[in-house]
Amino acid sequence: MALPHTHRSIRLAARPDGLPTPEHFTVAEAPLPNPAAGEALIRNRYFRVSASLRMMISGGVRDVDGVPFPVVRPGETPFEETIGEVVTAPEGSGLLPGDLVTHWHGWREYAAVPAAQCTPLDGTLPDPVAHLSHAWTAYAALRWGAEVRPRDTVFVSGATGAIGSMAGQLARLLGAARVIGSTGSQQKADRLVAELGYDSAVLRGARPIAEQLAEVAPEGIDVLFDNVGGDQLRAAVAAARNGARFALVGALSGQLAPDGTGTSAPVQLDSFQLLLKRLVLRGFSADDVPAAERARWPEKFAAWLRSGDLYFPHTRVTGIERAPQALCEVIEGRHLGTVVVEL
Numbered sequence: 001m002a003l004p005h006t007h008r009s010i011r012l013a014a015r016p017d018g019l020p021t022p023e024h025f026t027v028a029e030a031p032l033p034n035p036a037a038g039e040a041l042i043r044n045r046y047f048r049v050s051a052s053l054r055m056m057i058s059g060g061v062r063d064v065d066g067v068p069f070p071v072v073r074p075g076e077t078p079f080e081e082t083i084g085e086v087v088t089a090p091e092g093s094g095l096l097p098g099d100l101v102t103h104w105h106g107w108r109e110y111a112a113v114p115a116a117q118c119t120p121l122d123g124t125l126p127d128p129v130a131h132l133s134h135a136w137t138a139y140a141a142l143r144w145g146a147e148v149r150p151r152d153t154v155f156v157s158g159a160t161g162a163i164g165s166m167a168g169q170l171a172r173l174l175g176a177a178r179v180i181g182s183t184g185s186q187q188k189a190d191r192l193v194a195e196l197g198y199d200s201a202v203l204r205g206a207r208p209i210a211e212q213l214a215e216v217a218p219e220g221i222d223v224l225f226d227n228v229g230g231d232q233l234r235a236a237v238a239a240a241r242n243g244a245r246f247a248l249v250g251a252l253s254g255q256l257a258p259d260g261t262g263t264s265a266p267v268q269l270d271s272f273q274l275l276l277k278r279l280v281l282r283g284f285s286a287d288d289v290p291a292a293e294r295a296r297w298p299e300k301f302a303a304w305l306r307s308g309d310l311y312f313p314h315t316r317v318t319g320i321e322r323a324p325q326a327l328c329e330v331i332e333g334r335h336l337g338t339v340v341v342e343l
Ligand SMILES: NC(=O)c1ccc[n+]([C@@H]2O[C@H](COP(=O)([O-])OP(=O)(O)OC[C@H]3O[C@@H](n4cnc5c(N)ncnc54)[C@H](OP(=O)(O)O)[C@@H]3O)[C@@H](O)[C@H]2O)c1
Pocket: 049, 050, 051, 052, 134, 137, 158, 159, 160, 161, 162, 163, 164, 182, 183, 184, 185, 188, 204, 227, 228, 248, 249, 250, 251, 252, 253, 255, 256, 257, 284, 285, 286, 287, 330, 331, 332, 333, 334, 335, 337, 338
């Protein structure tokens, strides 16, 4: 296939003061990247769009130790997990033209990527796009973060997002007796129950979450899978049974707050309750799980996808120029599951 001379990428035009709008981005046309020694030239096919990018473009991550992503400055292209096709590869890298790989140089049509940072896809999953799901993060947090057990009652905050939409289904597969999710709209609450294995849903922005949780889980919860923090974390403490386990996976209440830079999610908890109920709160990153466990995941995921026990809810948006709008829609909560830009 003849290569074009130029390609398009999205660049941050200006740092948003608050939440981003599509005007904070531009579509830039530039010569095709020229791979340096050790780099492969990749034609990108799909990249994920995640609300947490807000932290990187706000500049806030610069000031917070431990955030595993760099700041994105005006003029720079955001990054995100991506699936692309190898066009050229360095000799001895093991990559061949036509191979599909994952890497993190998204938001652009072509990328020069160090070959060592490209992970080849081996066709294990029935649809390669499922490699952009957050099913692994969800499974890892349930299994090693919250240590979900059969008959648990599990509350997933942020249940319709890329992670939460997999977490409810996976909690069920791990034996949970009852799974409750939170979301921002009644329409998505209905879909949590109809499509994603949830028994019931609570609505943020409506009545207090603690009040709603007391109604749908009168016996209390054993597990919190927390994507949100803030009021929902406090409500989960009130609803917790003795010995409940909380996996703190995300902090969307702070990351998507209109004020600030999205890098802090303060909440006041009653430490007396934490003590009396012997609660376990564990900050969790999927990167903490031993590599051997991670290596076993694709087979398990593929089997569940093929059997229909698990489904990968996602929306495909076509065209790189639509990525900024897609990001804003994810932040506004207009989608369910993972959002992927198809090139
Ligand atoms: N620990 C790890 O290993 C790990 C790995 C990756 C990501 N993360 C973190 O996990 C969290 C979830 O990631 P994700 O990719 O699933 O998110 P996502 O899909 O990008 O989440 C978007 C959803 O957030 C909800 N939302 C919007 N504003 C909100 C607000 N003010 N408060 C609460 N929810 C709001 C909306 O859903 P509704 O309208 O339905 O509420 C929206 O659809 C993030 O904090 C992310 O940084 C953790």
